[in-house]
Amino acid sequence: MFIRLENVNYTYNLNMPFETVALNNINLEIEKGEFIGLIGHTGCGKTTLIQHLNGLLTPTSGKVYIEGIDICQKGVNLKLIRQKIGLVFQYPENQLFEENIFEEIAFGPRKLGLTEEEIKKRVYEVLEMVDLDVSYTERSPFSLSGGEMRRIAIASILSLKPQMLVLDEPTANLDPQGRSKILSEIKNIHDHYGITILLVSHNMEKIAEMVERLLVMNKGKIILDGSPREIFSRHAEQLIDIGLGLPQVTQCFYELKKRGKSIKEGVLTVEEAEREVLKKIKALANNLQK
Amino acid sequence: MNIFRNISFGQYIPGNSLIHNFDPRVKILGCLLIIINLFLISQFWGFLILGVMVWSGIIISKIHPRFVFRGLRTIIYLILFTMLLHLFMTEGEVIFRIWIFKITKEGLINGLFIASRLFILILTTSLLTLTTSPISLTDGIERLLSYFKFIKLPAHEIAMMMTIALRFIPTLLEETEKIMKAQISRGADFESGNIVNRTKNLIPILVPLFVNAFRRADELAIAMEAKGYRGGEGRTHYRELQIHRKDILFFTIITALAIIVGILF
Ligand SMILES: Nc1ncnc2c1ncn2[C@@H]1O[C@H](COP(=O)(O)OP(=O)(O)OP(=O)(O)O)[C@@H](O)[C@H]1O
Ligand SMILES: [Mg+2]
Numbered sequence: 393m394f395i396r397l398e399n400v401n402y403t404y405n406l407n408m409p410f411e412t413v414a415l416n417n418i419n420l421e422i423e424k425g426e427f428i429g430l431i432g433h434t435g436c437g438k439t440t441l442i443q444h445l446n447g448l449l450t451p452t453s454g455k456v457y458i459e460g461i462d463i464c465q466k467g468v469n470l471k472l473i474r475q476k477i478g479l480v481f482q483y484p485e486n487q488l489f490e491e492n493i494f495e496e497i498a499f500g501p502r503k504l505g506l507t508e509e510e511i512k513k514r515v516y517e518v519l520e521m522v523d524l525d526v527s528y529t530e531r532s533p534f535s536l537s538g539g540e541m542r543r544i545a546i547a548s549i550l551s552l553k554p555q556m557l558v559l560d561e562p563t564a565n566l567d568p569q570g571r572s573k574i575l576s577e578i579k580n581i582h583d584h585y586g587i588t589i590l591l592v593s594h595n596m597e598k599i600a601e602m603v604e605r606l607l608v609m610n611k612g613k614i615i616l617d618g619s620p621r622e623i624f625s626r627h628a629e630q631l632i633d634i635g636l637g638l639p640q641v642t643q644c645f646y647e648l649k650k651r652g653k654s655i656k657e658g659v660l661t662v663e664e665a666e667r668e669v670l671k672k673i674k675a676l677a678n679n680l681q682k
Numbered sequence: 683m684n685i686f687r688n689i690s691f692g693q694y695i696p697g698n699s700l701i702h703n704f705d706p707r708v709k710i711l712g713c714l715l716i717i718i719n720l721f722l723i724s725q726f727w728g729f730l731i732l733g734v735m736v737w738s739g740i741i742i743s744k745i746h747p748r749f750v751f752r753g754l755r756t757i758i759y760l761i762l763f764t765m766l767l768h769l770f771m772t773e774g775e776v777i778f779r780i781w782i783f784k785i786t787k788e789g790l791i792n793g794l795f796i797a798s799r800l801f802i803l804i805l806t807t808s809l810l811t812l813t814t815s816p817i818s819l820t821d822g823i824e825r826l827l828s829y830f831k832f833i834k835l836p837a838h839e840i841a842m843m844m845t846i847a848l849r850f851i852p853t854l855l856e857e858t859e860k861i862m863k864a865q866i867s868r869g870a871d872f873e874s875g876n877i878v879n880r881t882k883n884l885i886p887i888l889v890p891l892f893v894n895a896f897r898r899a900d901e902l903a904i905a906m907e908a909k910g911y912r913g914g915e916g917r918t919h920y921r922e923l924q925i926h927r928k929d930i931l932f933f934t935i936i937t938a939l940a941i942i943v944g945i946l947f
Contacts, residue, residue: 448863471871479867487864489889499886500869534893548868 393460394556394588395422395445395477400454402440414440416612418454422590424555427582429599429620430592432609433636438592439482441609442558445590446470446477475504478554482561484545485538493536493544494529500552518547521585522577539570543577550581556588557581563595571595575602597639600624600660610634625658641665693749694815701743701813705929706822712936713810719940720799720806728947729798735939736805743813753808754801761800768793816848818923825923838914846902854895861890 402415414437422428432438443449444456447463447470456463463473481487490496494515501511519526522543528536533544542562549557559578563571575598582589593599599606600620608616608623608631616623616630624631624642631638638646645659645668655672659665696702701709716732723729740750772789779785811819824841831837862872865886872883 443863446867448866471869474867475869479864481860481864481867484864486894487861487868487886487890489886489893503869503871552869 393421394424394458396420396455396457397444398455398457400441400444400451400456402437402444402449403452404440406452414612415444415451418612418614420607420614420617422556422588424588425586426588426605427579427603428588428590428605428607429603430590430607430609431594431596431599431636433634434594436609437612438609439560442479442560442590442592445556445558446474446479448479475500475552476554477556477558478549478552480546480549480557480559480562482564484562485541487545488533488541490533492529493531493533496533496544497548497551499548504552514551514553518550521550521581522547523573523580537570539566539573542566542570542574546574546577554587556590558590558592560592561594562591563593563598571598578602596637600639600642608636610636620660621658624660628657693753693812695745695749695812696815697744697813699743699745699813700928701739701809703928704932705923705925706814706818707826707923708925708929708933709810709814710819710822710826712933713806715936715940716806717803719944720802722944723947724795725947728943729795729802731939731943731947733798733802733805736802736809739809740805743809745809745812749812750805750808753812754804757800757804761797764800765793765797768796816845818921820845820848821919821921821923836914838917842914850895850898853898854891857894858887858891861887 397418397420400415400418400420401413404412404414416437418441430438430441440449444451445458447456447468450456450464458473458477461468463470488496490499497515497518498511501514506514515529516526519528524540524543524547528540528544533541536544546557546559546562557578562574562578566574578589578591579602581587591599591603603620606616606618606620606623607614608627615634616627624638628638628642628646637643639660641659641662641664645655645657645665648655649657656668659668716736719728719732723732740747769785769789769792770783772786772792774786774788776784777787777790814822820841823844824837827835827837827840866872868886870883870886872880875883
């Protein structure tokens with residue numbers, strides 16, 4: 393077991409008049425190599441949850457185990473944990489500060505005490521991982537577009553060689569093109585380099601077709617945990633109930649089904665929908681011929 | 683890692699008590715009177731009376747003493763330190779001697795006076811900020827300053843600057859915390875190392891903080907412009923401050939007490 397959360401609770405401003413319960417009895421297990429999506433309403437505790445994975449927050453009660461080690465104990469090497477589990481914050485472009493992109497990406501490796509040679513190697517390696525040209529190293533991080541800045545920020549986490557990458561809404565505020573670009577890179581990082589991924593997102597469409605496992609949070613709880621297909625077909629009602637809704641195609645098929653059409657549930661992508669519709673039309677045509 | 687949890691000095695706690703509802707101008711002036719008094723008096727009874735006055739204010743305001751003490755916690759060491767300095771450093775009639783340290787009667791008195799002075803000072807200003815929302819506080823200051831318009835004091839501008847500064851303190855604190863967390867995730871270490879390294883470690887926090895603050899200032903300026911803001915000239919207020927009878931009464935009592943305490947002690 394790579395990561396295990398046991399009965400984790402977290403309350404902001406504990407024992408004050410404005411205390412907020414952000415996490416409510418979270419139990420979660422994550423294996424190496426998984427590609428997980430995390431969705432939920434704004435304010436449901438997603439960001440709070442992921443900050444527990446690398447010890448930035450310690451639970452008010454409950455336990456967090458990383459590779460079997462309880463990271464809330466005294467004397468745990470949190471630096472090592474934070475290197476293993478790379479956390480990319482929301483709007484990571486707001487943390488850039490170096491003179492050029494080389495230094496920006498080299499920040500982490502430098503703190504690890506690597507040699508100049510190794511640092512260089514890592515910088516070029518991760519630039520390739522996020523599909524940016526080597527010529528970028530000379531440029532100032534503030535001269536880039538929003539999407540590029542974000543990729544640099546992701547690269548600066550990847551340069552620590554994490555085993556797991558946690559991304560908090562990496563596509564927020566990007567245009568559709570920048571969005572698909574970042575998402576396809578994340579997919580590539582998972583498929584190609586075997587890095588475990590936890591992706592927080594509001595973009596149901598994309599997440600539905602990308603991830604293998606989907607977590608749905610509501611009001612500080614993980615209410616659903618399973619494959620996207622399973623969740624979108626079997627728990628469609630519940631998702632609509634809590635106001636999250638479904639991906640558009642899924643929604644469309646769900647409505648058709650509700651109107652008594654015999655049609656497959658839990659369709660996730662447009663391609664899949666196309667196939668289903670064609671199948672139906674063919675069947676209809678066959679019936680007519682007879 | 684809630685770094686800024688302890689900063690509560692100057693925080694407003696909403697409420698509906700008598701103290702909350704006094705006109706901010708009256709509260710500010712009353713506060714000033716008490717503070718001036720604190721530095722005039724030189725007898726124990728004066729401090730006692732002022733202390734009791736401020737404390738009854740806190741009781742009337744129905745604010746839980748926990749908030750008052752939380753504000754004090756950050757400053758208590760400063761008070762203790764100054765008190766100790768006075769205790770040991772004042773020449774005079776020796777009443778107590780440990781090793782090379784000697785405590786004098788004058789030192790003891792001075793130390794206690796200084797401590798009470800600072801203590802009541804903090805209590806008074808806490809009472810003001812705890813019971814007055816930042817908006818009415820700056821409103822009050824603007825009105826008070828506008829009495830000095832005849833010496834070309836830019837009252838509105840000063841008040842607007844204060845309002846904006848107050849408005850952005852929590853935002854900046856929140857942002858600092860976020861940036862720190864992000865840099866820690868990138869491998870930064872703010873907890874260990876010598877003083878040079880620690881100072882160097884501030885760069886990854888300060889640069890993004892300043893970049894964002896300037897960007898935000900720019901956006902705010904444009905937004906204000908777009909809403910037609912053009913300074914204080916002819917500007918009206920949504921909530922006009924009004925002096926009621928209770929304000930006059932309150933102010934009279936404070937002034938009377940202040941004068942009596944000031945003269946007697
Ligand atoms: N620093 C903080 N202090 C106090 N309360 C907080 C703090 N951060 C978050 N909260 C509260 O905790 C709850 C969960 O917040 P969190 O940021 O984890 O939500 P989220 O799911 O990430 O939302 P979003 O989708 O908007 O990013 C919210 O109700 C929020 O108001
Ligand atoms: Mg969030």
